[in-house]
Amino acid sequence: MLGAALRFRLRVLRRRLRGQRRHRRSRRGTEAVGDGGREPVLLVSGMGGSVLHARRRSNPKFDLRVWVRILFANLDFRKYLWSLYNADTGYVEPLDDDVEIVVPEDDHGLYAIDVLDPSWFVELVRLTMVYHFHDMIDMLINCGYEKGTTLFGYGYDFRQSNRIDKAIAGLRTKLETAYKTSGGKKVNIISHSMGGLLVRCFMSMNHDVFSKYVNKWICIACPFQGAPGCINDSLLTGLQFVYGFESFFFVSRWAMHQLLVECPSIYEMLPNLNFNWKEKPTIQVWRKNPEKDGKVELVQYEASDCVSLFEEALRSNELTYNGKKVALPFNMSVFKWATETRRILDNAELPDTVSFYNIYGKSYDTPYDVCYGSESSPIGDLSEVCHTVPAYTYVDGDCTVPIESAMADGFAAKERVGVEADHRGLLSDENIFELLKKWLGASEKVPRRCMSKPKVVDLSS
Secondary structure, eight states: OHHHHHHHHHHHHHHHHHHHHHHHHHHHHHHHHOOTTOOOEEEEOOTTOSOEEEEETTEEEEEEEEESOSTTHHHHIIIIIOEEEOTTTOOEEESSTTEEEEOOOGGGGTGGGSBSSOSHHHHHHTOGGGBOSHHHHHHHHHTTOOBTTTEEEEOOOTTSOTTOHHHHHHHHHHHHHHHHHTTSOOEEEEEETTHHHHHHHHHHHOHHHHHHHEEEEEEESOOTTOOHHHHHHHHHHOOOOBOGGGGGGSOOHHHHHHHHTTOHHHHTTSOOTTSOOSSOOEEEEEEEEGGGTTEEEEEEEEGGGHHHHHHHHTTTOEEEETTEEEEOOOOHHHHHHHHHHHHHHHTOOOOTTOEEEEEEEOSEEEEEEEEESOSSSOBSSGGGGGGSOOEEEEEEEBSSSBHHHHHOOOSOOSEEEEESOOTTGGGGOHHHHHHHHHHHTOOOOSOOOOOOOOOBOTTTO
């Protein structure tokens, strides 16, 4: 107990000292650069890019970080984050009725998107895989931006739909706060990954409000038309966020799968059926054909046919929670909701008063088509797909989002720039920092230590 208390006190002290150092750097930068004309910046995270806490309605003192959590990750993830979609409300709800999932608002929204596991263990072993917007926040502070005046963050419950009322209202509140706190200056949004879809939904549904509060929108690695290989496979076999040694500390692929099957946000990133792909993304399955004496055939499903595959492969999918079996088939209610979201996304129009910039990752093999089974080891029952290691065909992109999807924003962009970095690495890339400083009209005044890039797939990857 004494050791735990001491570690807690040290952690609090480190946070205070880190906050004081940042504040001093922020003040020095502000004094050197001056705040004249500085427009506020709002950072918007993507899939998996926000800290989530579980709270109990029956116990006001209970407050546990459940995402991201390195130690005991799988245990707490299954207990608190596994959820079911409520077709009546459109929200994903925890399996435990006493639990609610919230995003901490500390540090003007920046805490939730900075280091996703701000624990003593992560600091001790330097697990940079959970350093999310951290480097970018430091860069902006060194350029003279000040938290709560010209620098804000927006984290949200990324399990929910990108057009759900709570997420849209939260983004509006952040824009209004940044606008008013900065003295009526319009806001520059920097979004990452799925955060771009949230911003696009907001713009489509609140066009006049977006025009009133936003000056520039800088979009990084957004799956505008979906992330075919990654998302198709995530619904069938799950999602691996971290590879190599670090994966032993993280949530398992299968535990993540059981969450994603009920997540509207994942369905909203399926490949766009209405987009004119150069080559339509497919799912392929090597199967025994019982009508042809078990002859092995390669069956191909295009995007428009994949629902039938998802339904068949997931028909028996279930999880065990508190000793009870819970069915988790492909959710047609979520798919229908996501279809309407896609219509809203496709109808989005950029206001004439807003400048749009698009940064996308390139030079990395990015999953596109997915194949299950092989000619020598075919799939019998389609439910076997969910327990199969897939094979991919790759295209150019950032390991998660193909260039073709990331570039297809449909707007009159001021600039579109490809940067050689992977999906999460784009948030700490020095070339991108130079682009941001140019587009924001800012420059750094304090030397900044560069950090190594983690090997992470973030939807955010």
